[in-house]
Amino acid sequence: MATTTEKLRLDKYLWAIRVFKTRTQAAAACEAGKVKMNGVAVxxxxxxxxxxxxxxxxxxxxxxxxxxGLLHNRLQYSEAIKYYIDITTEEDKQFNQRVAATFYTGKRPSKIGRPTKRERRNLDEFMDGDEQ
Structure with missing residues (x-):
């Protein structure tokens, strides 16, 4: 562990303890106001x-x-967790489980959105038969 007189940037620390996958993501989260200390964005x-x-x-x-503790380099997860204490409240942990259960896969839900080629042909046949 490092001494308290050494300087370590927040984005580098968040990346090193594996909260974010990249340092760029950590810096972007700070700029977006998603990292706060005492209720104030840092x-x-x-x-x-x-x-x-x-x-x-x-x-x-x-x-x-x-x-x-201050961690300057990214280590494996089992070592990185020694440099912080997770004091997340139970309410936030419940929120985390709810979010994880409803993640977005990238596929459109079934029977929602544009019709398939087969459905479009059936619609066209139905509409053409209506005119006669």
Whole structure:
């Protein structure tokens, strides 16, 4: 673990503890106001200190973490979790489970949207038969 006098950017810390997959995503979340300290949005370049508490909102879940150590490089998950304490409330954990159960797969739901070629032919036959 590093000493408290070293400087570490917030986006780099969030990337190193594996909250975000890339440092760019961490910086974008900070710029979008999705990372807060004491209810105030913080910038990506903010220096992280031991004892800081951050509220983080990602696409997958809400986090509330307390910094226990400064991590400059990305490590495997089992090592990275030693550098923060997850103090997420039970209410937010329930929200996280609800969101995960209804994720978007990219496919359109069945029987919604544009008709298939077969359905369009049936419609055309039906409409043409109506004119005679």
């Amino acid at each position: 910038k990506a370049a903010r220096a992280v200190s031991i004892g800081d508490q951050y509220d983080i909102k990602t696409e997958a879940r809400k986090w509330k973490v307390e910094v226990t």
